[in-house]
Amino acid sequence: MELVYSEERHRQEARELPDRELAVQARAGDMLAFEALVLRKTPAVVSVARRIVGNAEDARDVAQMAFLRVWEQLARYDETYSFNTWLYRIATNLAIDFLRSSRSRQKAHTATLHLVRLREEQTGIETSRAAEDDSASRLFDRIAGRLTGKQKAAFVLREMEDLETSEIAVILSCGESTVRNHLFNARRILRKEIERVAPGLAGRSGKKR
């Protein structure tokens, strides 16, 4: 009974600790601290992974892999850096890898699908569907397929998660200028896609940037 009480108290205390401290405790082998981090960070990790891989089921798989990778690499965690950045770095890289592998698996299938989509566009089916879809998230899922993994990750982290370009550079292991380049290209491609699939939403964005 005493043990149960102590564990519950430990869990409650863990919930109030900052990420970095929890990570340090987890690194020292405290599983309750690690689980508190998993519970706290799951929504953010799933959200980012969901934007990059494009569906909730794969995003949950990526989140599981990310937390497992975090547990495996805890010994390498340096508490002088933000835990969030470290976690995003692991999760984003896994999501990009996942996207790459699933894209290569679907290559043959996509070639056929592309032909079907072209035919749909010609008959206006696709355009009318897009006009009915007022959800930004669903719109993004539909048009972001043209982006590379890094372009997509950069855009998601910047525009949807509101991270600084310097932080995104650390997450994507590249320079800030490269991040800005990814963002520039992502915006250009996305604008073009919106014009294509949902001209009603495009507004004055026909401007070329």
Add this chain to the structure above:
Amino acid sequence: MILSCSEVRDRFDAYGAEALAAGERRAVREHLGSCEACRAEASASDSLFVFARAGATPVLPEETAGILAAVRTGIAFKKAERRLESPPVRRRMGKLFSAAAAVALTLLVPGAPARRSPPDAPPAEREAARRSFVPAGNSAPAPAGEILEKTGGARKYPADATIYDFSTGAGEPRVVWIVDRSIDI
């Protein structure tokens, strides 16, 4: 930083071009989060503003619990994997320990009965203790692997101990295992 509607609208182009300072950018996003008119104006100016207000995808508590359970299982597997990967090291260590034990026994066995019996035991009892290790007529070493049950005699050693003699021949170091089942580990 708080910006008025016109100040926010003046910054739409700079927002899309990544030309705003962090504070200004945050102020624009916060304003768009609460001002419907500016949101409409922003989307009309640049369709990508639609994503600026796309919040995090909600994750249900059941999903979070499922992910935690999967991570726990994954960690258990990883730990099991690590244990399975370690046997070569353990085997090496085991061999070392076996070798050390063999050496220890080799050194101990010839004099063991005498040494293990109480130092002040009478000569007859000491001889009985020695016989409990060395079966009668074992002047020549026993064949390798022959199992020698404890034959009784003086109870200097537990009755449920079994002695395994792995000696290979005359002149070779004597190797004996003693399995003592009375020890509860």
